[in-house]
Amino acid sequence: MNVKKPEAPSSNRPHLLACLHQLQHQFRHIPVNQIAPLAQTLELPIAQVQSVIDFYSFFTRTPRGHYHLLFSNCTSCGDLQLMRELCALLKVQQGITRTDGLVSIDETACIGMCDQGPALLVNDQVITHLSSERLHAIAHLIEAHTPVDDWPSDYFVIQSNIRRTGLLLQTPLAQGAGLTAALAQESEALIHTIKQSGLRGRGGAGFTTGLKWEFCRQAQGTAHYVVCNADEGEPGTFKDRILLSDHAHELFEGMTVAGYAIGAHQGYLYLRGEYRYLVPHLESILAERHEQHLLGQTILGQGDFHFEIEIIVGAGAYICGEESALLESLEQKRGVPRVRPPFPVTHGYLEQPTVVNNVETLVAAAHIAAQGAAWFKAQGTEKSAGSKLLSISGDCKTAGIYEYPFGVTLQHVLDDCGAIDAEAVQVGGPSGTLVSKADFARTLAFEDLATGGSIMIYGAHQDLLKVVRNFTHFFAHESCGFCTPCRVGTPLLRKYLDKIAAGHGTAYDREEMARLAKLVKKRSHCGLGQTAANPILDLLQHFPEVCEKRLMLKDYEPFFDLDAALETTRQLSHRNDAEAHLA
Amino acid sequence: MNPALANTLTIDGQVIPFTQGQTIMDAALAAGIYIPHLCHKPGLTPHGSCKLCTVDIEGRNVSACTYPASAGMQVANNTPALNEVRKTLIQMLFVEGNHLCPTCDKTGDCTLQALGYHLGMLDGHFPPFYPLREVDASHPDFILDRDRCIMCALCVRASQEVDGKNVFALSGRGANNHVIVNSPSGKLGDSDLTQDDLAAHICPVGAILPKNQGHEVPIGRRTFDLHTVAESDLAVALMKTEHHDD
Numbered sequence: 001m002n003v004k005k006p007e008a009p010s011s012n013r014p015h016l017l018a019c020l021h022q023l024q025h026q027f028r029h030i031p032v033n034q035i036a037p038l039a040q041t042l043e044l045p046i047a048q049v050q051s052v053i054d055f056y057s058f059f060t061r062t063p064r065g066h067y068h069l070l071f072s073n074c075t076s077c078g079d080l081q082l083m084r085e086l087c088a089l090l091k092v093q094q095g096i097t098r099t100d101g102l103v104s105i106d107e108t109a110c111i112g113m114c115d116q117g118p119a120l121l122v123n124d125q126v127i128t129h130l131s132s133e134r135l136h137a138i139a140h141l142i143e144a145h146t147p148v149d150d151w152p153s154d155y156f157v158i159q160s161n162i163r164r165t166g167l168l169l170q171t172p173l174a175q176g177a178g179l180t181a182a183l184a185q186e187s188e189a190l191i192h193t194i195k196q197s198g199l200r201g202r203g204g205a206g207f208t209t210g211l212k213w214e215f216c217r218q219a220q221g222t223a224h225y226v227v228c229n230a231d232e233g234e235p236g237t238f239k240d241r242i243l244l245s246d247h248a249h250e251l252f253e254g255m256t257v258a259g260y261a262i263g264a265h266q267g268y269l270y271l272r273g274e275y276r277y278l279v280p281h282l283e284s285i286l287a288e289r290h291e292q293h294l295l296g297q298t299i300l301g302q303g304d305f306h307f308e309i310e311i312i313v314g315a316g317a318y319i320c321g322e323e324s325a326l327l328e329s330l331e332q333k334r335g336v337p338r339v340r341p342p343f344p345v346t347h348g349y350l351e352q353p354t355v356v357n358n359v360e361t362l363v364a365a366a367h368i369a370a371q372g373a374a375w376f377k378a379q380g381t382e383k384s385a386g387s388k389l390l391s392i393s394g395d396c397k398t399a400g401i402y403e404y405p406f407g408v409t410l411q412h413v414l415d416d417c418g419a420i421d422a423e424a425v426q427v428g429g430p431s432g433t434l435v436s437k438a439d440f441a442r443t444l445a446f447e448d449l450a451t452g453g454s455i456m457i458y459g460a461h462q463d464l465l466k467v468v469r470n471f472t473h474f475f476a477h478e479s480c481g482f483c484t485p486c487r488v489g490t491p492l493l494r495k496y497l498d499k500i501a502a503g504h505g506t507a508y509d510r511e512e513m514a515r516l517a518k519l520v521k522k523r524s525h526c527g528l529g530q531t532a533a534n535p536i537l538d539l540l541q542h543f544p545e546v547c548e549k550r551l552m553l554k555d556y557e558p559f560f561d562l563d564a565a566l567e568t569t570r571q572l573s574h575r576n577d578a579e580a581h582l583a
Numbered sequence: 584m585n586p587a588l589a590n591t592l593t594i595d596g597q598v599i600p601f602t603q604g605q606t607i608m609d610a611a612l613a614a615g616i617y618i619p620h621l622c623h624k625p626g627l628t629p630h631g632s633c634k635l636c637t638v639d640i641e642g643r644n645v646s647a648c649t650y651p652a653s654a655g656m657q658v659a660n661n662t663p664a665l666n667e668v669r670k671t672l673i674q675m676l677f678v679e680g681n682h683l684c685p686t687c688d689k690t691g692d693c694t695l696q697a698l699g700y701h702l703g704m705l706d707g708h709f710p711p712f713y714p715l716r717e718v719d720a721s722h723p724d725f726i727l728d729r730d731r732c733i734m735c736a737l738c739v740r741a742s743q744e745v746d747g748k749n750v751f752a753l754s755g756r757g758a759n760n761h762v763i764v765n766s767p768s769g770k771l772g773d774s775d776l777t778q779d780d781l782a783a784h785i786c787p788v789g790a791i792l793p794k795n796q797g798h799e800v801p802i803g804r805r806t807f808d809l810h811t812v813a814e815s816d817l818a819v820a821l822m823k824t825e826h827h828d829d
Binding site: 524 | 629631632633634635637644646649651668671672675676678679709710712734749751752753754755756757758759760763764765766767769
């Protein structure tokens with residue numbers, strides 16, 4: 001057996017994802033002749049480097065333009081009509097680099113700018129508030145070869161849009177306050193406090209944080225690790241972006257507190273590639289914390305506790321938000337979810353005990369360490385303590401970040417953000433629940449509507465089939481391809497839905513789609529596949545008429561247009577008479 | 584708990600023993616119970632990707648090849664509902680690739696095809712994907728026809744865990760998954776794959792085939808002409824019990 005166990009990339013051996021980003025940046029693609037030398041430098045198999053390149057959306061085998069623009073295709077922060085407009089202005093085809101190599105344009109999954117869209121990424125920078133006018137200016141800047149750094153700075157302004165504050169956003173936390181309180185007690189007592197607070201994972205699954213820390217602390221290993229999941233990829237979610245930009249101290253404090261609790265000396269912040277623009281800011285906060293002795297060798301003067309945090313940046317793969325896929329990605333591999341059990345708390349990063357927590361969870365943990373369990377538990381419901389940050393977007397007056405105690409009704413939230421004609425709300429993003437108007441009295445809490453924080457609102461004028469089609473395309477694009485139900489099932493669901501949307505679907509197609517949807521949901525390997533069919537199933541259950549009115553009134557319709565398929569033959573035989581066509 | 588049940592589980596009403604550390608699949612195969620599977624081979628690390636071995640434990644979905652057996656577990660396996668799920672999964676694998684059995688030298692020896700028969704599959708049912716995948720004929724002894732690959736990763740694991748090499752890997756994402764070769768050119772001819780490698784012979788479909796020996800066994804006398812897939816896979820499980828972890 002000559003397969004090496006994965007090793008931690010150290011300071012003298014950079015991370016594969018970072019190296020590939022560097023190559024992509026330098027050559028605008030990953031040149032074939034760079035792969036073997038890179039594999040040698042990193043002491044990885046060539047096939048591993050190849051497979052990573054082909055897994056992540058942001059790495060390409062053919063050169064992208066000097067200006068590479070990726071338009072979000074999210075229902076909240078995307079506008080593909082604008083993308084087509086810019087393609088026309090610059091005479092470029094989507095996905096194909098212009099022959100002079102200057103520019104390439106494509107679409108990408110939600111980039112987390114849902115409260116200030118439409119938005120795009122240009123060479124790792126984010127531009128929001130797109131308009132036809134702004135696109136004309138951008139086209140001029142590109143044709144004039146103006147470096148992106150010299151484009152008007154107001155293009156790159158990203159707002160925080162905090163509309164309602166609660167426990168976390170309202171309560172000040174002096175730098176080091178959480179850590180000082182944590183280090184004043186035994187780690188067992190600290191874990192007890194976190195358990196007492198009732199804090200549950202904010203990524204959506206809602207596992208009790210204190211228990212996770214306890215299991216990890218108790219697990220045997222040569223090292224323990226803290227990993228912050230900042231791969232905020234659920235369409236419609238952007239609350240972690242605000243915590244990363246405005247509350248990074250609290251986040252790193254939470255990671256350090258977790259490190260103390262479980263006995264770890266190394267933490268990783270896994271940041272989604274779309275948020276790469278935040279790296280300089282985050283690095284400066286880390287440097288500041290080192291100076292303040294809140295990170296590094298002798299934290300707060302205590303010789304026996306040291307902790308470091310490293311930032312690893314993803315490269316366009318929603319699946320890496322799944323914790324075990326994230327760990328695979330951290331280990332310089334494709335982001336394919338692991339078989340569980342064993343769980344990361346016992347066999348995580350490098351097979352060692354690892355705590356993987358969401359950004360918001362760690363911020364909350366830092367506050368709880370400082371303020372105590374009762375402070376947190378005073379808000380929320382019996383099974384959902386504390387508050388939740390919601391990312392609200394879509395058809396409402398004031399999109400942005402809203403913090404509420406758990407247990408708030410959806411209607412209350414909709415009233416606050418001015419969603420006066422909401423017909424449907426996607427709670428928890430595409431992997432969550434499509435809620436119809438009749439159910440707006442439901443509450444946001446683990447007991448009822450669990451949510452990682454994405455609230456996408458659709459008014460009466462919206463075509464819900466188009467929305468669900470968008471989500472279904474998203475999942476087919478993001479499936480990692482490990483298991484049969486998801487790898488084959490998500491593209492099949494896309495085919496059925498496209499057929500129905502195009503007016504070629506029959507009642508039989510709808511029944512087959514529903515049967516397949518249930519199989520994908522029940523039999524897939526991980527959370528992606530298990531939720532990918534939710535939008536279709538919710539649509540059929542709560543809005544059956546949306547699908548019904550598109551159906552053909554016949555028993556069977558093939559998936560392809562036979563007459564159109566004959567077009568090549570007609571051209572080759574120079575025929576276009578009536579008999580060369582099917583009736 | 585009743586001590587008699589302490590190290591037994593129940594599959595479709597049949598009580599069978601297990602030892603600590605065994606998966607449901609291990610215990611089932613040892614007891615002569617067939618759970619359909621494609622990506623699993625005793626002796627290799629379980630993968631859990633094809634999902635053919637999907638079973639239900641009190642209504643909960645698990646993969647038998649990866650899920651640890653535990654005392655008193657009630658497993659549903661050979662039920663009409665689960666076999667319908669498995670048939671659909673086989674159909675999905677058929678439409679995903681380009682599986683044209685009559686033209687494939689593996690016909691009659693192919694586990695995918697045999698499972699199609701076993702589960703009563705009469706058609707591909709779903710719209711075919713017709714993927715465009717590269718054929719690699721650069722190796723003197725073997726051909727890699729990716730059209731027929733089902734991403735089971737048996738070749739990947741056999742090469743790593745038994746052959747002590749690292750010839751194959753899975754690459755790409757989602758429907759673009761495909762097997763790649765770990766050589767500077769990416770070609771099989773430049774890899775260190777040799778005749779005696781398990782990886783060269785483990786493919787359950789016709790994606791990795793030997794060269795220069797087409798139709799040596801006549802149709803009608805091939806594996807699944809003479810045995811059902813259940814008989815064949817149970818026999819293999821009983822023959823190969825040693826593990827190749829080191």
